[in-house]
Structure formats: C-alpha cells, structure tokens
Amino acid sequence: MTTTAATRQITYGEAEREALREEMRRDPNVIIMGEDIAGAAGRQAQGFTDAWGGPFGSTKGLIQEFGAERVRDTPISEAGFIGAAVGAAATGMRPVADLMFIDFMGCCLDQIMNNAAKMRYMFGGKSKMPLTIMTRIGAGVGSAAQHSETLYSMLTHLPGLKVVAPSDAYTAKGLLISAIRDDDPVIVCDHKRLLGRRGPVPEEPYTWPIGKARILKPGKDVTLVGISLMTTVCLDAAAALAKDGVDAEVVDLLSLSPMDDEAVLTSVRKTQRLVVVDEDTPRCSLATDIAALVADEAFDFLAAPVKRVNAPHTPVPFSRALEQAYMPTPQKVVDTVKGIMG
Amino acid sequence: MTAPDRATLRWLFRTMVTIRAFEEKHMQEVNAGKPIGGGHSSIGEEAVPTGVCAHLTERDFVASTHRGHGHCIAKGVDVKGMMAELYGRATGACRGKGGSMHIADVSKGMLGANGVVGSNLPLATGAGLTAKLRGQGQVSVSFFGDGASNQGTFHESLNLAAIWKLPVIYVCENNLYAESTPVEYSTAVRDIARRAVAYDIPGLIADGMDVLDVYEKAGQAVERARRGEGPTLLECKTYRYFGHFLADDPHRYRTKEEEESYRARDAIASFKKRALASEWLTQAEMEAEEQRAQALMDEAVRFAEDSPPPSLDDLVTDVYVSYPRIKV
Ligand SMILES: Cc1ncc(C[n+]2csc(CCOP(=O)(O)OP(=O)(O)O)c2C)c(N)n1
Numbered sequence: 001m002t003t004t005a006a007t008r009q010i011t012y013g014e015a016e017r018e019a020l021r022e023e024m025r026r027d028p029n030v031i032i033m034g035e036d037i038a039g040a041a042g043r044q045a046q047g048f049t050d051a052w053g054g055p056f057g058s059t060k061g062l063i064q065e066f067g068a069e070r071v072r073d074t075p076i077s078e079a080g081f082i083g084a085a086v087g088a089a090a091t092g093m094r095p096v097a098d099l100m101f102i103d104f105m106g107c108c109l110d111q112i113m114n115n116a117a118k119m120r121y122m123f124g125g126k127s128k129m130p131l132t133i134m135t136r137i138g139a140g141v142g143s144a145a146q147h148s149e150t151l152y153s154m155l156t157h158l159p160g161l162k163v164v165a166p167s168d169a170y171t172a173k174g175l176l177i178s179a180i181r182d183d184d185p186v187i188v189c190d191h192k193r194l195l196g197r198r199g200p201v202p203e204e205p206y207t208w209p210i211g212k213a214r215i216l217k218p219g220k221d222v223t224l225v226g227i228s229l230m231t232t233v234c235l236d237a238a239a240a241l242a243k244d245g246v247d248a249e250v251v252d253l254l255s256l257s258p259m260d261d262e263a264v265l266t267s268v269r270k271t272q273r274l275v276v277v278d279e280d281t282p283r284c285s286l287a288t289d290i291a292a293l294v295a296d297e298a299f300d301f302l303a304a305p306v307k308r309v310n311a312p313h314t315p316v317p318f319s320r321a322l323e324q325a326y327m328p329t330p331q332k333v334v335d336t337v338k339g340i341m342g
Numbered sequence: 343m344t345a346p347d348r349a350t351l352r353w354l355f356r357t358m359v360t361i362r363a364f365e366e367k368h369m370q371e372v373n374a375g376k377p378i379g380g381g382h383s384s385i386g387e388e389a390v391p392t393g394v395c396a397h398l399t400e401r402d403f404v405a406s407t408h409r410g411h412g413h414c415i416a417k418g419v420d421v422k423g424m425m426a427e428l429y430g431r432a433t434g435a436c437r438g439k440g441g442s443m444h445i446a447d448v449s450k451g452m453l454g455a456n457g458v459v460g461s462n463l464p465l466a467t468g469a470g471l472t473a474k475l476r477g478q479g480q481v482s483v484s485f486f487g488d489g490a491s492n493q494g495t496f497h498e499s500l501n502l503a504a505i506w507k508l509p510v511i512y513v514c515e516n517n518l519y520a521e522s523t524p525v526e527y528s529t530a531v532r533d534i535a536r537r538a539v540a541y542d543i544p545g546l547i548a549d550g551m552d553v554l555d556v557y558e559k560a561g562q563a564v565e566r567a568r569r570g571e572g573p574t575l576l577e578c579k580t581y582r583y584f585g586h587f588l589a590d591d592p593h594r595y596r597t598k599e600e601e602e603s604y605r606a607r608d609a610i611a612s613f614k615k616r617a618l619a620s621e622w623l624t625q626a627e628m629e630a631e632e633q634r635a636q637a638l639m640d641e642a643v644r645f646a647e648d649s650p651p652p653s654l655d656d657l658v659t660d661v662y663v664s665y666p667r668i669k670v
C-alpha cells in the first residue's frame with residue numbers, strides 16, 4: 001500500500017485499465033482474454049482495431065501497446081476461454097479473463113469451481129493458480145434479470161477462490177494489481193454503477209491487500225458494513241443519520257473472501273450495533289454470513305439484533321419502478337438503523 | 343421452387359413489415375428520450391424469423407435471443423404487449439418484469455427472448471423432447487447467432503437432438519458479427535451449416551435476405567422434423583443494419599460499403615419488387631400492409647403509455663421464496 005497523496009482524479013474503469021497496463025509492462029506473463037476486450041478482432045489490416053476496448057471500455061488502448069497475442073479477443077465461449085485461462089495459469093502464465101457479466105458465470109463455473117479453485121489443494125499444494133477474473137455485477141441500470149445479478153456470495157461459498165469487490169477508483173486499481181500478483185484465483189467484482197465514478201488514484205503501481213477492509217467513516221453508535229456500490233449507500237445513510245444525531249461507522253469490506261473478520265468484529269465491539277448492506281439476495285449471502293460471524297464472536301457485545309439490508313429474494317425486475325424498489329437504498333438503511341437504536 | 347399461395351405471400355410480407363415497423367418505432371421512442379428500455383435491433387434480418395415461423399403454428403415452440411423482437415412477432419406475440427413490456431408496464435407481455443431481452447408468451451409457444459448467448463439451444467432441445475414424447479407432430483425452433491454457435495450449448499444440443507432424433511430446427515442467424523467480433527475471426531468454419539456434419543444431420547444454407555429462400559429451406563427442415571426424422575441445422579446468411587445495440591456505432595468494425603451491399607438486397611424491398619413483377623400481390627395490397635403496421639405501432643405506443651406501471655407488490659410475486667419479509 002502506498003502513502004503517496006494522490007490528487008489526480010480518474011474513473012474506476014480508467015484505474016483498472018491503468019492497473020492492467022502497469023502489470024502487463026511489469027510481467028510479460030500477464031495476458032488478457034475476453035469477448036470484445038479489444039474488438040474488431042482480426043481486422044487490423046482493414047483499418048479496424050480496438051472497436052470496443054471491452055464492453056465498458058476498461059481495456060481500451062491495451063491492444064495498441066501489447067498486441068493481439070497478449071490482448072486476446074475470444075469467441076463467445078466462456079467455458080472454453082475461461083477454462084483456457086485456468087490452464088494457462090496452471091502452466092506459468094498470469095492470465096486475466098474478462099467475464100462480461102457475472103450472470104454468465106453459469107457458463108463457465110465448472111472450470112472455476114472444479115479446476116481453478118481446487119487444483120492447488122487437490123495436488124497437495126504443488127501447483128499455483130495465478131488467475132484473475134474480472135466481471136461486472138449489480139442492478140440499477142435497467143438491464144433486467146440476466147444482466148443485473150450480484151451473485152458474489154455464491155462464489156465466496158467455494159473454498160479456494162478469492163473474491164474482491166472494490167468500491168472506488170483507488171481500491172479498484174489496488175485490488176486488481178493484488179489480484180494479478182496473487183498466486184491463487186481471484187475474482188474481481190466491479191459494480192456497473194461504479195465504473196464511471198472518479199476518485200483520486202496514484203499514478204504508480206500500488207496494491208490494496210486482499211483480505212483487508214477499511215473504515216471509511218469512524219463512528220460510535222452503529223456499524224454499517226458495505227460492499228461495492230453498497231458502501232456508497234452506507235456513506236449516504238451515515239450522512240443522513242448524522243443529522244439525526246446518530247454517529248455511524250462505515251466499514252468498506254472490499255475483500256469478500258478471505259474476509260477481514262477482525263475489522264468487522266472490532267467495529268461491532270465498539271458500536272454494539274450492526275447493519276450489513278448487501279445487494280445480493282439474502283439467503284446464504286455475505287450479509288447473512290457476517291451476521292453469523294458476529295453472532296459467533298461478538299454476541300455479548302451486541303445491544304440490538306443484527307440487521308441485514310439485502311435485495312429481496314427475487315430475480316432483478318425490469319420495470320424501473322420495481323428495480324428501484326429492489327435496490328437497497330440509503331433510506332432503507334436509515335430506517336433499519338432507526339429500528340435498532342432504541 | 344413454386345411460389346407459396348397468396349395468403350402465405352401476404353403473411354410473409356405483413357410479418358416482415360410489422361417487424362420492421364416495431365423495430366423502427368422502438369428506435370424512435372428511445373431516441374426521443376421516452377422512458378423505454380433499449381435493446382438489440384433486428385432491422386435487416388426480418389426475413390429469417392418470418393420465413394421460418396411461416397411453417398409453425400401456436401402449438402410449435404420457439405426459443406429466441408437477445409435480438410428477439412422479430413421472433414416474437416413472427417410467432418404471434420401481441421405487439422401491444424411487447425411495446426408495453428419495453429415500457430415496463432403492467433400490461434406488458436411479462437407484466438413489466440422481463441423487458442426487451444425476456445419477452446415471452448408461452449401460450450403462443452414463444453419460450454422467450456434470452457439474454458445469455460447460447461442459452462436457448464438446450465431449451466429448444468427440451469421443447470423438442472416434449473414434442474417427441476407427446477407425439478402430436480409439434481416442432482421446436484431455436485434461433486441463435488453466429489456468435490452463439492461457438493458456445494458449448496450449441497454443440498451439446500445438436501448432438502442430443504441428433505441421437506434422440508428430436509424435432510428441432512436450429513436456425514443460425516449468421517449476421518457476420520457478435521458484438522464487434524467478426525465471424526471470420528471467431529469461427530473456424532466459413533459456413534456454420536457445415537458443423538452439421540459433426541452431428542450427422544442435414545446442414546442447410548439459406549439466403550437470409552430472401553424470405554422465399556428461407557421459407558423453402560425452413561420448410562424442408564420442419565417437414566423432416568414433423569416426420570420424426572430428427573433435427574436440422576439451418577444457417578441463414580443475414581445482416582443487421584444497425585449496431586449491436588442501439589447505442590453501438592458499427593463503423594468502428596465494419597465498412598459502409600459492406601452495409602450498403604446488404605441494404606441493396608433488403609429483404610422487404612426485394613420481395614416487393616418480385617411480388618409486383620410476378621403479380622403475387624398488388625401495390626395497393628402492400629401499401630395497405632405497411633399502413634396497417636404503422637397504425638399498429640402507434641396504437642401500441644399509446645397503449646403502453648396509457649398503461650400503469652406494475653404494482654410494487656409484484657416485486658415479490660412469481661418466485662418460490664420471498665425471504666426475508668422485506669418491505670418494499
Ligand atoms: C453467455 C454470454 N456471453 C456474452 C454475452 C454478451 N453478448 C450479448 S449479445 C453478444 C453477441 C452475440 O452474437 P451473435 O450470437 O452472433 O448474435 P447477434 O447479436 O449477432 O444477433 C454478446 C457477446 C451474453 N449476453 N451472454
């Protein structure tokens with residue numbers, strides 16, 4: 001982690017691109033593959049290249065610097081190319097595979113859960129799996145049921161996988177660099193609604209350690225744990241609560257697996273109240289898991305029941321009115337906190 | 343080939359112009375900033391769903407893609423319900439819960455547009471299994487793109503349907519691109535129909551800009567399926583005139599000359615010419631169809647705009663578990 005004061009503001013997506021560029025410069029084994037990560041594949045001679053630069057532009061410009069061997073457009077074959085990334089990672093490369101939306105995880109999950117996640121363990125620790133998967137999560141952009149899932153909870157259920165969810169441009173760059181350098185498979189979950197947000201990012205490479213949360217706002221009355229976009233919802237809720245004299249502490253989880261249990265427990269022991277805000281569906285979710293952790297390890301400190309603010313246990317609806325109702329909001333968090341302040 | 347009867351010819355024309363009118367209306371509404379979801383335009387590809395669905399009845403099945411408006415219309419889904427769905431209204435085909443990529447009407451055998459590329463092929467295969475087990479001569483159709491033909495689901499489905507002799511027609515809409523990725527890069531064969539060889543089933547190629555050619559080839563495949571002889575892979579060579587989705591600029595990956603070469607063979611315009619020259623349909627008849635389609639779209643938009651949004655209670659209906667009891 002760097003201590004450089006950063007003043008330059010770039011978007012979350014640009015921060016990720018910078019991370020990729022810096023890591024590709026540093027290590028020739030780093031390659032990227034995915035659908036339309038450059039685009040117009042094979043048409044350089046006709047004057048077309050880098051037509052898309054990724055579905056959200058996160059990989060734009062990389063093919064010019066690193067070429068089509070290392071910035072590899074793929075057919076629509078998630079099981080095939082993500083499986084190939086697993087195989088390449090097992091044999092000395094350090095691939096980054098782009099899964100356009102986490103909803104498509106079903107197409108390639110076998111490769112991830114049976115090969116990537118298990119090989120190191122099954123082989124008695126004698127293999128490495130330096131694989132990174134970048135994918136997009138989250139609702140709130142009108143993309144309907146099959147392009148709006150959050151789903152990271154499902155991945156955290158699988159031993160052998162690491163899962164991270166940055167919440168701003170700074171952590172996006174630091175976590176992606178950590179993911180690429182990590183010798184285990186890491187899935188980086190990027191919320192669609194964060195990709196265009198600006199924030200200060202140092203120009204030089206730096207890492208944010210996997211497994212480490214951060215306190216974004218200290219407080220003494222209640223702990224709000226946020227994940228990805230929900231961290232910003234927690235900050236908004238904390239600002240609203242402050243007006244009513246409630247001093248909320250906001251924990252930005254960042255790493256979902258491994259999780260920074262201590263950061264959560266330390267905060268809860270101090271505030272004695274916990275609300276977890278998680279856009280994933282509630283059953284077997286991160287929020288539910290954190291509630292269980294606190295019940296196990298900090299029960300005696302609690303002054304009120306642990307509360308979870310999740311999406312409802314439904315697919316994501318299309319209609320705007322329904323989708324708005326689906327999302328956890330600052331107001332829902334505020335109401336939940338007020339219900340336990342007593 | 344001898345031309346189909348007049349009623350069929352008229353249906354082919356009506357269906358193509360209805361699809362185009364719907365897509366144009368959708369695009370207009372989006373561009374006008376109406377509160378309506380975006381989507382994937384099928385303008386240019388109308389001949390494919392039209393020529394195929396001309397052989398189907400409501401009892402046959404269709405599984406569609408993200409570019410599914412044309413499939414829905416050709417399979418008889420109510421246009422007003424489709425428009426209301428794009429508007430996310432309670433009167434929509436999916437009561438506002440699905441949107442453009444999930445329009446469905448199972449009562450019409452339309453098993454839904456689908457947002458996951460390649461996901462509908464096993465679905466159509468399963469519908470083919472239903473058809474076979476029921477033994478009433480139904481058939482099932484999967485529409486999918488050139489890009490989708492590189493998914494494992496394509497290969498697994500064709501093999502299953504081949505070994506079980508399922509009445510399924512796999513219709514590949516080869517429009518040369520998957521998003522910005524050209525088919526010559528993504529796909530090892532030049533003709534996707536050739537992949538049929540690997541599953542020992544017929545692989546047919548149709549000119550997807552010619553509705554009568556699609557009609558004829560699809561007819562062969564549907565008849566074979568109804569006779570219980572098994573599946574067919576039908577590749578239709580076609581072209582989408584616009585970007586992958588409404589906001590995509592296709593000139594980042596293809597030339598205007600290429601676009602012009604397909605527009606010059608526009609399926610609707612060339613059908614019109616032939617229909618007049620061959621005296622299949624009169625100018626007046628075809629104009630009446632075009633006007634009818636326009637009027638239908640205006641009516642559909644009015645219907646959608648006048649419809650209420652879904653009730654917030656609908657958020658937690660149609661799903662097995664609603665836990666915990668979240669207030670919305
Ligand atoms: C499994 C999966 N991967 C990627 C995508 C993103 N995506 C949506 S449409 C599309 C291209 C599809 O190409 P093709 O099958 O040729 O159909 P076309 O769009 O040309 O009609 C892609 C990659 C997706 N929806 N699902």
Ligand SMILES: [Mg+2]
Nearest residue numbers: 487488519520
């Ligand atoms: Mg295509």
